[in-house]
Amino acid sequence: MNFSIYDFTSFNQWIDKFLFDNLPAFWAIVVEMTIIGLVVLLFYALVGLFLVYAERKVCAFMQNRVGPNRVGPYGFFQTIADLFKLLMKELVYIKNADRLLFNIAPFIVIIASFMAIAAIPFAKGLHAIDFDIGILYVIAVSSLGVVGILLAGWSSNNKYSLIGAMRSGAQIVSYELSVGLSLITIIILAGTMQFSAIVEGQANGWFIFKGHIPAFIAFIVFLISSTAETNRGPFDLAEAESELTAGFHTEYSGIKFAFFFLAEYMNMFIVASIAATVFWGGWMPFHVGGWAGFNHIMDFIPPLVWYFGKTFFIIWIMMWIKWTFPRLRIDQLLTLEWKYLLPINLVNILIMAFIVLMGWHF
Amino acid sequence: MKEIINLPVKNVEEEEYHINMGPQHPSTHGVLRLVVSLQGEIVKSLKPHCGYIHRGIEKMCEKDTYPQIIHLTDRMDYLSAHINNHAVCMLVEKALEVEVPERVTYIRTIIDELNRIASHQLWWCSFGMDMGGLTCFFYGLRDREKILDIFEESFGSRLLHSYYTPGGLMMDIHPDFQKNVKAFIKYFRKKIKDYDDLLTGNIIMQLRTKGVGILTKEDAISYGVTGPSGRASGFACDVRKHHPYGVYDKTEFKEILGTKGDTFERYMMRMHEMLESMKIIEQLIDNIPAGDYKAKMKAVIKLPAGEYFQRVEAARGELGVYVVSDGNKSPYRMKFRSPNFSNLSVLDHISRGCKIADLVAIGGSLDYVIPDIDR
Amino acid sequence: MNSFFKYFTDIFYAVKSLLTGMKVTGRYFFSPWEIVTQQYPENRKTLKMYDRFKGEVIMPHNEHNEHRCTGCGICETACPNGSIEILQAKIDMPDGKKKRIIDKHIYHLDMCTFCGLCIKSCPSEAIVWGQEFEHAVFDRSKLTKILNKPGSSIIKDIVE
Ligand code: SF4
Numbered sequence: 101m102n103f104s105i106y107d108f109t110s111f112n113q114w115i116d117k118f119l120f121d122n123l124p125a126f127w128a129i130v131v132e133m134t135i136i137g138l139v140v141l142l143f144y145a146l147v148g149l150f151l152v153y154a155e156r157k158v159c160a161f162m163q164n165r166v167g168p169n170r171v172g173p174y175g176f177f178q179t180i181a182d183l184f185k186l187l188m189k190e191l192v193y194i195k196n197a198d199r200l201l202f203n204i205a206p207f208i209v210i211i212a213s214f215m216a217i218a219a220i221p222f223a224k225g226l227h228a229i230d231f232d233i234g235i236l237y238v239i240a241v242s243s244l245g246v247v248g249i250l251l252a253g254w255s256s257n258n259k260y261s262l263i264g265a266m267r268s269g270a271q272i273v274s275y276e277l278s279v280g281l282s283l284i285t286i287i288i289l290a291g292t293m294q295f296s297a298i299v300e301g302q303a304n305g306w307f308i309f310k311g312h313i314p315a316f317i318a319f320i321v322f323l324i325s326s327t328a329e330t331n332r333g334p335f336d337l338a339e340a341e342s343e344l345t346a347g348f349h350t351e352y353s354g355i356k357f358a359f360f361f362l363a364e365y366m367n368m369f370i371v372a373s374i375a376a377t378v379f380w381g382g383w384m385p386f387h388v389g390g391w392a393g394f395n396h397i398m399d400f401i402p403p404l405v406w407y408f409g410k411t412f413f414i415i416w417i418m419m420w421i422k423w424t425f426p427r428l429r430i431d432q433l434l435t436l437e438w439k440y441l442l443p444i445n446l447v448n449i450l451i452m453a454f455i456v457l458m459g460w461h462f
Numbered sequence: 463m464k465e466i467i468n469l470p471v472k473n474v475e476e477e478e479y480h481i482n483m484g485p486q487h488p489s490t491h492g493v494l495r496l497v498v499s500l501q502g503e504i505v506k507s508l509k510p511h512c513g514y515i516h517r518g519i520e521k522m523c524e525k526d527t528y529p530q531i532i533h534l535t536d537r538m539d540y541l542s543a544h545i546n547n548h549a550v551c552m553l554v555e556k557a558l559e560v561e562v563p564e565r566v567t568y569i570r571t572i573i574d575e576l577n578r579i580a581s582h583q584l585w586w587c588s589f590g591m592d593m594g595g596l597t598c599f600f601y602g603l604r605d606r607e608k609i610l611d612i613f614e615e616s617f618g619s620r621l622l623h624s625y626y627t628p629g630g631l632m633m634d635i636h637p638d639f640q641k642n643v644k645a646f647i648k649y650f651r652k653k654i655k656d657y658d659d660l661l662t663g664n665i666i667m668q669l670r671t672k673g674v675g676i677l678t679k680e681d682a683i684s685y686g687v688t689g690p691s692g693r694a695s696g697f698a699c700d701v702r703k704h705h706p707y708g709v710y711d712k713t714e715f716k717e718i719l720g721t722k723g724d725t726f727e728r729y730m731m732r733m734h735e736m737l738e739s740m741k742i743i744e745q746l747i748d749n750i751p752a753g754d755y756k757a758k759m760k761a762v763i764k765l766p767a768g769e770y771f772q773r774v775e776a777a778r779g780e781l782g783v784y785v786v787s788d789g790n791k792s793p794y795r796m797k798f799r800s801p802n803f804s805n806l807s808v809l810d811h812i813s814r815g816c817k818i819a820d821l822v823a824i825g826g827s828l829d830y831v832i833p834d835i836d837r
Numbered sequence: 838m839n840s841f842f843k844y845f846t847d848i849f850y851a852v853k854s855l856l857t858g859m860k861v862t863g864r865y866f867f868s869p870w871e872i873v874t875q876q877y878p879e880n881r882k883t884l885k886m887y888d889r890f891k892g893e894v895i896m897p898h899n900e901h902n903e904h905r906c907t908g909c910g911i912c913e914t915a916c917p918n919g920s921i922e923i924l925q926a927k928i929d930m931p932d933g934k935k936k937r938i939i940d941k942h943i944y945h946l947d948m949c950t951f952c953g954l955c956i957k958s959c960p961s962e963a964i965v966w967g968q969e970f971e972h973a974v975f976d977r978s979k980l981t982k983i984l985n986k987p988g989s990s991i992i993k994d995i996v997e
């Protein structure tokens with residue numbers, strides 16, 4: 101039993117063995133699932149809170165302000181204070197709202213993002229489940245969130261919410277396509293859909309370098325379309341606070357609003373992790389094929405640092421984009437997808453396939 | 463059954479539905495209510511409902527003396543408070559045939575232009591915010607703060623100054639005024655490049671505004687749309703140029719006219735106007751003549767019986783002040799022709815057939831200040 | 838062919854304009870020393886308002902608890918919204934005549950619009966602008982102030 105911060109496989113196996121040795125098989129599985137559930141839940145809450153804080157600070161600095169600085173050092177506990185505020189708020193019941201759907205909607209949104217987290221590898225051996233169709237699973241699960249948004253808009257008996265929900269329906273359905281296709285570009289290069297295999301495949305160089313031009317284009321397309329898929333600015337048409345007050349969650353208050361809010365940030369985290377994993381090597385340190393000495397030095401930095409470093413860098417880019425650009429209009433949003441991203445993507449896949457066929461990648 | 467009978471049958475057939483934008487809505491910048499008929503996302507027609515912030519300023523003026531009226535005109539279009547006051551002061555001075563010292567006219571002109579820049583800066587912030595770019599809001603406010611600091615140093619308040627008074631000024635400008643204004647212009651010439659980089663050149667902003675909400679010159683004239691919004695349509699309506707007051711006739715500045723009259727043109731008008739205003743200030747700031755800061759006025763100002771009218775170019779268009787006096791110390795009737803009211807009236811006309819997002823952009827480009835509409 | 842080129846030039850210029858915008862925000866992100874926000878309650882000690890700042894109307898008193906107000910009531914009439922009320926009192930002068938003096942100079946800060954007409958119109962320059970700006974109170978009756986301090990009297994050399 102030797103566990104290190106570089107490889108969690110033996111650690112997991114040790115827990116697994118310990119539980120199965122001491123408990124009947126059924127209960128061992130139950131305990132395992134509970135542990136994983138709790139860990140993911142805790143992780144979810146912590147990352148969510150941290151991202152809200154980070155977003156505020158980042159946007160503050162971009163806007164020449166200092167941002168939250170009252171609660172705790174540098175305002176670090178601001179989001180926790182906000183959480184308590186939201187927990188204590190009254191849950192307003194809307195007249196003529198469809199009570200059941202109205203209450204279910206935030207849970208659907210949050211569960212969708214919750215499920216996606218399960219497949220993401222944080223470090224070697226540190227993932228809840230390693231499907232052999234990991235990417236497909238994540239794409240499928242993360243698009244479930246739109247159901248929650250549609251329900252929220254439909255059931256709140258508010259025209260603003262309804263417009264917001266309809267917009268987000270059109271938006272997510274279109275951009276789902278680009279997300280999928282840009283990931284397929286990399287799947288062609290990697291030859292697998294399993295996350296752990298994709299990461300291992302980048303041991304001698306990240307895919308964005310190995311696949312050079314088409315991989316880079318795919319990354320840009322993925323960044324744009326996944327920003328759109330998570331309903332973040334400049335694609336936040338579903339919320340569009342200057343047009344629709346708050347879009348689909350206009351009528352939500354208290355903890356239900358917090359669910360939507362948290363889900364938005366977690367979706368951003370998930371999208372950034374996928375981008376980091378697929379294009380930038382996930383937890384894999386920066387390796388250059390053939391430079392054994394250099395690779396060895398890079399290996400000393402723990403994978404978790406690599407993973408979170410890359411993810412937060414991509415999140416930072418997404419925040420940068422959000423706080424710079426004005427919002428698109430709904431028809432321009434669809435033009436961008438169908439007229440620009442989709443054709444570029446398709447051509448890009450062809451190029452990538454050709455490059456892989458000819459062996460022109462590194 | 464009852465609800466079904468009560469449904470407006472016509473609208474069901476045309477599949478239109480109504481939403482209330484306002485009185486509490488982020489894009490109306492105040493308590494304006496727009497009842498918008500929509501078909502999907504497309505605006506079919508809209509009806510502005512004004513009056514949520516009606517304070518009866520015109521009626522209140524009838525009980526106030528002329529110096530007291532100043533503190534009410536401050537509160538009409540609070541973003542061009544000085545310019546509103548200028549109109550009233552000039553009206554009184556014209557009626558009494560008082561010659562104000564040259565120093566006063568110079569100072570008034572400079573401060574009017576500073577006020578115009580500050581107003582356009584705030585417009586830029588809120589326009590950016592309407593378009594969804596929240597960062598603009600902070601940059602604009604940061605720069606506006608510099609002007610407000612200059613104002614605060616000289617007259618002690620930042621938004622509602624009550625600085626002009628019939629016959630002159632409340633007090634002389636601060637000794638540092640000239641220095642600070644020059645420093646500001648130097649600062650702002652640098653920062654306005656950020657504005658262009660961040661919003662003007664941005665492709666999203668251009669796509670969203672070009673060709674949207676087109677107002678033709680004929681319509682601008684017949685609806686009485688003045689100010690930058692009117693000039694964007696090619697309607698030469700700058701009072702400073704065509705009926706000069708203050709020392710505008712001694713300065714050189716361009717009256718910028720647009721051709722297309724769309725939202726982008728209206729946006730560009732204001733961006734250009736900020737530069738022109740800075741040019742005017744630069745010409746005047748070093749030449750403020752020495753002298754008194756107010757003319758000799760009687761303790762109680764009474765206008766001779768009759769009708770008087772004075773217009774100025776406020777930040778949003780032409781402001782007219784009309785007074786009927788019966789020889790008393792307060793006006794018999796006072797009427798303001800406020801630019802925002804006329805500019806709002808065209809909103810329905812130009813936003814038909816565009817999307818909700820466009821409506822917000824058009825509203826932002828018309829730049830209405832609600833307290834001026836309702837008065 | 839033309840439209841084909843336009844497709845790509847469009848993309849090129851779009852991306853360029855977007856990158857220019859990102860340059861601006863990016864630059865501010867990495868230059869936090871340009872932040873202009875004031876840390877208000879912390880800088881209270883050093884915070885100084887401009888000397889012309891219109892905080893509230895005050896009546897300065899000298900060290901003998903004397904002010905310059907004669908109680909003439911001109912400020913009351915000059916005020917456009919009735920923020921000032923003058924209560925006068927009569928006192929017996931040594932020579933047997935009766936004289937009006939100020940009893941209470943009541944100032945309603947909650948109604949004042951800071952127009953400055955009262956200060957400008959006061960013939961004996963008894964009232965001036967104060968620099969106090971932290972006026973928040975929990976009870977609006979606290980905003981009604983009596984400007985002449987209790988037991989104060991008028992400076993001798995002021996003549997009406
Ligand atoms: S400043 Fe104006 S409103 Fe305030 S008390 Fe004096 S005259 Fe009245």
Ligand code: SF4
Pocket residue numbers: 905906907908909910911912913923958959960961962963964
């Ligand atoms: S403050 Fe001045 S104007 Fe007012 S009552 Fe006193 S002396 Fe008269």
